[in-house]
Amino acid sequence: MPLNHLIRDGDNPDITEERQKATFSTEELAIEIYGEPLAQRRREISAEVLKRPELLDDCPHVFLDRTTKVENSMKKTVAVMEKGSEICDFTSREELGHLVCEVFGDDGFPLSIHFVMFLPAIQGQADDEQAEQWIPRAMRLEFIGTYAQTELGHGTNLRALETTATYDKRTQEFILHTPTVSAYKWWPGNLGKTANYVIANAQLYIDGKSHGPHNFLVQIRDENTHQPMPGITVGDIGPKFGLNTNDNGFLRFDHVRIPRRNMLMRHSKVSADGVYSPPVHPKLSYGAMIFVRATMIRMLAHVVLKAATIAIRYSCVRRQGEIKTGNGEVKILEYQTQQHRLFTALARGFAYRLVGDEVKNLYEKIAEEVKHGNVEQLADLHALLSGMKSIVSYDSGKAIEQCRMACGGHGYSHASGIPEMYAVEIAGCTYEGENMVMLQQQARYLVKGIHRLAHGEELSTMLQYLANTSNNKFRIGESGVDLENALILALEYIARSTIERVTARLDSLQNKGLSAENAWNENAVELTRASRTHTRLWIARCFRDRVHRIENHAIRSALTDILELFLTYEVVDMSQYLYQGGYANSDQVAQVKDAMYKLLEKIRPNAVSYVDAYEVSDTELRSVLGRRDGNVYDNLLKWAKSNPLNRTEVLPAVEKHLMPMMLAAKSKL
Ligand SMILES: CC/C=C\C/C=C\C/C=C\C/C=C\C/C=C\C/C=C\CCCCC(=O)SCCNC(=O)CCNC(=O)[C@H](O)C(C)(C)COP(=O)(O)OP(=O)(O)OC[C@H]1O[C@@H](n2cnc3c(N)ncnc32)[C@H](O)[C@@H]1OP(=O)(O)O
C-alpha cells in the first residue's frame, strides 16, 4: 500500500477512505513537483508559520474592510521581515514565495510589486554602477518600490504614453511631467499608500526629439516622513474586483527633477551632454514585463490547483442524491459531470504548473543571454510568453470558475475561498498585456513563420511542425500509434491548419489591395484563434516531455493519466478544427471522448491524493470547504457565527432604522 502521509485521526471518514485508495505515494508526487529539498522545506515553513500567531490572520480577512486588510498586511510584513529569516532562506525565491503565500494568501501584500517588478526591472535594466547603488538598499527594504507604467488613458499602447522625461543638459537632470489628466499613472500595485520609489515609464525627450518610452527611478515619498515629495500627487485608486489588499495607485508628476543617473542605463544611455545611445533591441525597456509574464504562469497554475484542492476534497465529503435509487446518497464526486469539471481543472492545473517550470527555466536562460547583449532569442521568447500568459490566465479562470460552481451554493460563499481566488487569478487576463492584444503579438510571429516557410527559410524549433504537411489524417486507433502521439499530432494539425488558413486569408486580402493593417484587423479574431491553438500545442508537448522524463514508475503512471486526460480534453475542446480539411471524422472524435470518459474513471480513486500531493496547507488555502480533515459542516457553522454581523443579537442598524419603521406601522393599526 503506498504511503499517504496525510491520513490522520479525527478526519472525516469519507476523506480518509479516499486517501486509503491511492495508487501512488503523495509524498513521492510532491517530490516530483517541488524537488526533494523544497518539498520538505515547504512543510517545515508551513509548520513554523502555524506556531507564530503574529503571522496568522485573527479572523478570515474577507470579513474585514479594506483599510483593516491593508493595515494587517503591513503589520504582517514587518513580522515576516523581523522573524522570517528564522523560518526560511530569504535568498531562495521558492522558499520566500511559499512563506508569502502562507502568510498573505492571494489578495496582495505591500511588497508584491517591489519584488515582482521593481527589483527585476533594476536587475535587468540598471547598469552595474546603478545596480550597486540601488539593489542592496532595495533588498534591505530601506525603501519600497513599484513599477509605474500604465496611465489613465493608455495601458496597452505604450508608444502613446504621455508622461515625459525631458533632459535638461544645463543641470544634467530629467524633468518628469504629467501633461494631462489622461497621463496620470494609474494602476501600479502598492503605489497608492506604500511605495516611496517608482520606476516610471516615460517618453524620453532630448533637445525636443522623442526617443520613446524609457524607465526612470523616481522618489515619490520622503524616506522619513512618507509624505509625497514636492511635485508629486499620489493616492489609491479605490476598490476593485479583487486584490483589495493591494493599494493600486495613481500618480502625477509636476515638473519633478531627478538626476541623469536615475535613468536605467544598461541598454539605452544618455550622456551628460545629452547624447542618446539606443539599445541593441528596441524593446529591452519592456524587460520587467517579460519577467512577470514568465513568472505568472506558475502563479496562475497555483491558484487553479488550490481551487481544485478545495472542490475535490469537498466533493468527497458532500453527499447529495443517489445514483441507484435505494443505495443511499453518494459523494458528489461519483457523478461523471462532477469528475469532468474537476479532473479537467486538475489536469490543466498540473499541466500549467509543470510547464510553468519549463517556461521559467527558458526565461532565465534567455534573460542571461540578453544581459550580455545577445538578443537572438528575444522574439521567440516574447511570442511564447505573449501566448502563454493569455492561454493560461483565461483557461485557468474557466477552470477555477468550474471548481466554484462544482461546490454548489457553498462555492458562492467566501467560506469556500474560491471567489477570491477567481477574482485574483482573472486579473491575469488583463495585467501584463490584455489577452487579445498579446495573442495578436504572438500571431505576428506565427504568420511570419508561414511566410518564412514559403520562402524556404529556416524555422525556429518552436515552429518546425508547420513544415510537417504529411500529418494530414487523424491516426487514433491505428496500430503502432499510441493515444498520446495521435493526440499530439492532432493538436499539431489543428495549429498548423489554423495558422495556414488565416495567413492565406491575410495574404489574399492584401493581394486584393487592402492595406496590411486593415487586412490584419479584418482577420483579428481568427489570428487570436491561431495563436491559441499554437500555444495549446506548445503546452501539450512540453507537458508530455516533462511527464516522459519522470523516473519513478508509479509517479510517471499517475501523471500519465493526468496528461492523457489533458490531451483528450484539449482535442475535444478544439475538435471543430479537426473536421476542417477532412483530418478526422465524427467516429474518431467520439473515440477521443470515450478515452476521456475512461480516464475520468481511472483518475477517480486517486483524486484526493493528487491534490494532497500538491500540498497546500490549510493556512494558505483559507477555505472551510477545502480543509484537509474534511470536517466541513461544523466549521462552516463556526465560520458563519464568527462573522462580525453576528457580534450582536440585534444589529444597531436594525434598532435604528427597521424597528422604528415596524413599530410605527403597528401603531397605525
Ligand atoms: C516578504 C516577501 C518577499 C518576497 C516576495 C517573493 C515573491 C513574491 C511572490 C508572490 C507575489 C504575490 C502577489 C502578486 C499577485 C498578483 C499581481 C502580480 C503581478 C501584477 C503585475 C502587473 C503589472 C503590470 O501590468 S505592468 C504593465 C504591463 N503592461 C503591458 O503589458 C502593456 C502591454 N503592451 C505591450 O507590451 C506593448 O506595447 C505591445 C506589445 C502591445 C506593443 O508594443 P509596441 O507598440 O511598442 O510594439 P509593436 O509595434 O506592436 O511591435 C514591434 C515589434 O516589437 C516586438 N515586441 C513587442 N514587445 C516586445 C517585448 N516585450 N520583447 C520583445 N519584442 C517585443 C513585437 O513583437 C514586434 O516585433 P516584429 O518583429 O516587428 O513583429
Ligand SMILES: Cc1cc2nc3c(=O)[nH]c(=O)nc-3n(C[C@H](O)[C@H](O)[C@H](O)COP(=O)(O)OP(=O)(O)OC[C@H]3O[C@@H](n4cnc5c(N)ncnc54)[C@H](O)[C@@H]3O)c2cc1C
Ligand atoms: C490587478 C491589476 C494590476 C496592475 N498592476 C499594474 C502595475 O503594477 N503597473 C502598471 O504599470 N500597470 C498595472 N496594471 C495595468 C495593466 O497592465 C493594464 O490594465 C493592461 O496592460 C491593459 O491595458 P488597458 O487597461 O489600457 O486596457 P485597454 O488597452 O484599454 O483594453 C481595453 C480593450 O481594448 C482592446 N484593445 C486595446 N488595444 C487593442 C489593440 N491594439 N488591438 C485589439 N484590441 C485592443 C483590449 O483587447 C480590451 O478588450 C494593472 C492592472 C490590473 C488589472
